[in-house]
Amino acid sequence: MNLTDLNIGQKAIILHITNGDVKNKLMEMGCIPGQEIELKLKAPFGDPLAFDVSGYCLSMRKSEASSIEIKLK
C-alpha cells in the first residue's frame, strides 16, 4: 500500500521508500520509516497531494507519493 491510497484525514506509518530520484529528497524532508503521516489536502485534479509529516505540511506529486510504502495506523 502506498501514500496515494490514503483518504483525506487518514493516518499511516511509513514503511520504506522505493529507490529512485526522489528518495533522498523525501527522506531529508522528514519522510522516514517509522514516521507517522496523514493526508491533509488534495489539489484540484487530485494531484499534487499535501501531507502532515514530521510536524509540518509537505506537498508532493502523486508520482512522488507513490514511492512511499505505508501501512495504515
Place this chain on the structure above:
Amino acid sequence: MAEKVLKIGLSGNPNCGKSSLFNQLTGLNQRITNIPGTTIERKVGTLKHQGETAKIIDTPGTYSIDPKSTDEQVALEIYADNHELQPDVILYVADASNFKRNLFFFSQLSELNIPIILVLNMTDIAEYKGINIDMDRLSKELGINVVKINARTGKGVNELKELLFKPNFKCHFSFSSSSDIESISDRYNQIEKLVQKTVSQASKNELITDKIDKWVTHRIWGYFIFVAVLLVIFQSVFKLAEWPMDWIEVQFENLANFLGRVMADGWLKQLTIKGVLAGLAGVVVFVPQIVILFIFMTLLEDTGYMARVSFIMDRLLRNVGLNGKSVVPLLSGAACAIPAIMATRNIENAKDRIITILVTPLMSCSARLPVYTLLIAMAIPDETFLGFFNLQGLVLLFMYLLGTVASLVSALVFKWFIKLKQKNYFILELPVYHTPRWKNIWMTCWQKSTSFVLEAGKVIFIVSVLLWYLASHGPNNYKLSNAEPVKIENSYAGKFGKTIEPVIKPLGFDWKIGISLITSFAAREVFVGTMSTIYSVDDEEDFVNIRKKMKAEINPDTGEPKYSLAVVMSLMIFYAFAMQCISTLAVVKKETGTWKWPMIQLAYMSALAYLASLITYNILA
C-alpha cells in the same frame, strides 16, 4: 589597530524567519554583493554592538547540505574551507513549530567544526500547536547556546546580540557518523531521541491555516480566489499608481523647464534635456507601478499564499512543460523579467528551469506599459463597451493575456525540443500562513526597486545619449536646429531607419518606427522617448502632444492616417513578443552560465514578433 570583524553565517530552512532576523540585526546596513566571475549574489549586513562589529552573511534557506538546486549551492558555498566569508560563528534559525525537520540541516551544520548558536523562532506558533521546548535541556544536550526569539517583533534579539560576541561552542551532540543514504534515517533517529528528551507535545488546536487551505485549494474556489487575487493586483497596479506617476511626470517637466531657462544654449543643453532627461523620465515614471507590483509579489510570498498557488497550478503547468514552482517567476515577470528570472533558482529540474527562464520575458512586463499606453491612446477610442468596460482598458488586458498565452504555448513547444533528462520533482513545503511582515516587505521592495531602476537607468542613459547624438548629427555636417520630421531623415539615426525600412514595411512600419525599434532593442521603454525625439516635441513628457503629432501623420502612399488600427496593433504585438531588453539577456547569461540560452531567446522571440506582427498587419489592413 586592525579590528577583527566577526563573521556570522546565518543559516536555516526556507520559511524559518531568517530574513526577518537578518533585518532585525542589520537594519538598513545591508548590501547585496556580487561575487565577481560567478552568478552568486550574497546578502551581507553589518551589526555594531557596544563598540564591536560583526559581518552577517545571509544565505538562501536550505533543507540540506546536499544541494539540489542552485539556491542551495549558493547557501552552502561559504562553508567551504578557506572561503573568505567562512563564518566564525553559525547562527542557525529554526522554526520551533516545525522542530524535527528544521533540526535536520542543523544536524549537518553542527558537524562542520564551527561554533554554532541555535535560535528558536516562531515559538508563539509552536505553543499554539501545543509544542513546548525545554531550552535548558536542549542547551545541555547540544552543548551550545540556545536562544528564543520572535524575529517579527524583535523580542529576544538584544539578548542574541550579546551572545554573538561572547565565546560560542561547537555542538557536541552526535547526529551520525557517515554520509550516505542510510544516515538520513540515522540522523532523524538521533533527532527523534533529542526531541523526546526536550520537547513535549500537548493537545493540538486546529490551525487557521488548515481552515483557509480547504478553500484555497478547493477544486473550484481555489481558482476563483486566485483569479480574484490577480484582478486585485492588476487593478491596483494601474489605479493606485496613477497619482504618483502623474506627480513624477510633473517633476520632470519642471526640471526640464528649469534647466531650459538656466542652461546656456548649445549641444550640452540639448543633450541634457532632450537626451538624458527624456530618457530617464521614461523609466522613473514607471517606478510606482513596479513598486506596487513588487509589494504584491512579496506579500503573496511572505504570507505563504504563493506556495498554495504553486500547489494548485502544478498539474496544469506540467502539461506545458513547466513546474508548479514556475508560477512565481511567471507572475513576477509581469513586473519585470529580471527578478523573475532570478527567482527560478529554486526550481531543481534543469529543463523546467531553462524553459521557465526562456518564456518568462513573454509575460507583459512594466517596460511594455509606456508603449501600450501611447499606442492604445492613438488608435483605440476612449469608449465604453457593454456599459462599463472601458475599451482601452480591455485592449490593455488583451495584451496581458496575449503575453501569458504566448509564454505557455512557447513552453509547450520547448518541452518537445529541449532534450535534458534530469531529476524532476515538485516536493514543496506548505508553510503555515503568516500575517505579513511589513518591515521585510518594505525592505525587499526597496532593494528590488532600486536595483531595477539603477540597472535600467544605466542602459537607458547610454542609449538616450547615443540616440540623441545619432538623431542630431548626420553625414555632410547635418545639424538639428529647428527640428522637423523631414530633417531627421538626414541624421545617422534616420539613415539607419531608412536602411531597415524594406524589412519592416510588410509589418506596416516606416523608417521612423524603424529607428524606435533599433533603440528599443536596448530597453523597451526607450520607445516613447525616441518617438518624441523624432517628432521633436518640445515637452518630452507631454503624451498629448506626441499623440497629436503622430495622429496627424499621413501615410504618403495611401493618404490615410499613418497610425491606423492595423499599424498600432501590429506594433503593439511586435513589442509584446520581441526581446528588447539587454538587461534581461545579461541576466539570462548570468543565471545559465552561457551565451547559448540568451541567443536562443533572442532568436525565437524576434522570429515570433516578426511573424505575429506580419499576420496582424495583413489581417487588419
